[in-house]
Amino acid sequence: xxxxxxxxxxxxxxxxxxxxxxxxxxxxxxxxxxxxxxxxxxxxxxxxxxxxxxxxxxxxxxxxxxxxxxxxxxxxxxxxxxxxxxxxxxxxxxxxxxxxxxxxxxxxxxxxxxxxxxxxxxxxxxxxxxxxxxxxxxxxxxxxxxxxxxxxxxxxxxxxxxxxxxxxxxxxxxxxxxxxxxxxxxxxxxxxxxxxxxxxxxxxxxxxxxxxxxxxxxxxxxxxxx
Numbered sequence: 500x501x502x503x504x505x506x507x508x509x510x511x512x513x514x515x516x517x518x519x520x521x522x523x524x525x526x527x528x529x530x531x532x533x534x535x536x537x538x539x540x541x542x543x544x545x546x547x548x549x550x551x552x553x554x555x556x557x558x559x560x561x562x563x564x565x566x567x568x569x570x571x572x573x574x575x576x577x578x579x580x581x582x583x584x585x586x587x588x589x590x591x592x593x594x595x596x597x598x599x600x601x602x603x604x605x606x607x608x609x610x611x612x613x614x615x616x617x618x619x620x621x622x623x624x625x626x627x628x629x630x631x632x633x634x635x636x637x638x639x640x641x642x643x644x645x646x647x648x649x650x651x652x653x654x655x656x657x658x659x660x661x662x663x664x665x666x667x668x669x670x671x672x673x674x675x676x677x678x679x680x681x682x683x684x685x686x687x688x689x690x691x692x693x694x695x696x697x698x699x700x701x702x703x704x705x706x707x708x709x710x711x712x713x714x715x716x717x718x719x720x721x722x723x724x725x
Contacts, residue, residue, distance in 0.1 A: 508533035508625055509554040513545040513571055515564050519587070519610055523558065526614035526621075533621060542566035546574060553579040556621050559604070561588040561595055569595075569602045576603025583624040587612070606630040637684065664706040665724060672699040677716050677725060 510533050512523050520538060527535040536554055539545040542565050549571075557575050561568040572584050585606035586599045599607060606624045608617075608631070620630040665673065668689070675685045682700070686693045704710060707718045719725040 505532070508556060508621065509536045510534065510556045510558070510621060511537040511539070511548060511554050512558045513539045513542075513548075513563070513568060514558070514560040514587070515540045515562075516560065516610075519560070522614055523587075523617060526617040529614065530618045530621075533618070540564075542568075542571055545571045549574055549578045554582055555625050556583045556585065558585045558587050558621075561586060561599065569598050572599060572602040572604050585620065585624050585630065587617075637688065665703060665719075669699050669703050669706075670724065672696060673703055673715060673719060674725065676700075676712055677719075 510527055512520065512535070514520050514523065524535055524538070527533050533556075537548050537551075539548050541563050545559070545563075557579070559568040559571050559575070563571070568586070568588070572586070575582060575584055583606070584604045585608065586604045587608050587610055588595070589610055596607060606620060606629055608620055612620070623630045671689065672685055675688060680688065682693055682696050686696045689696065703715055707715050709715045709718055716725070
């Protein structure tokens with residue numbers, strides 16, 4: 500006698516964007532191991548859904564017409580503690596990333612995912628994984644990565660603080676350079692073009708009177724700018 504097939508994953512979506520609703524429904528509908536149980540278009544409908552039987556995976560958009568998807572995530576995590584919750588949104592900034600994870604989300608993807616990837620990530624989430632786009636993962640790592648310490652040999656007496664000649668954005672760029680990010684990565688994290696990052700770097704070199712990254716970092720630390 501053949502083994503019984505595993506039960507279908509029960510999936511639901513909280514989303515008000517018609518295009519993504521269709522893409523998501525197509526992704527789930529074309530998969531033989533999952534079924535779309537429900538679709539809510541706003542926070543009010545989502546809360547009615549949460550009063551029903553628990554699901555396996557809930558995908559939530561953050562920008563809903565009557566409130567924040569973060570509230571839905573928080574309520575779902577409380578009502579269905581075993582349900583995997585994944586965010587799908589156009590928001591990629593650190594504030595929304597951290598707030599979603601703190602509310603109970605275990606996966607975070609941008610809406611440009613293909614239907615095939617959506618299905619794969621639903622499976623990964625249900626299997627205990629935490630699918631997160633590389634761009635967002637880097638933001639999270641950046642938040643928790645400690646700044647490089649000043650070498651022990653550099654005591655307070657050796658540091659000569661000066662008023663920073665750098666603008667806030669130039670200093671932000673220099674801090675990211677110090678942490679080892681490439682110019683392309685810095686452009687993505689600062690939400691600017693690579694050319695703008697290069698402009699920041701040129702200004703940093705001019706203001707600190709240096710000609711390399713290493714010299715810029717040394718001078719900034721030596722004068723208490725970093």
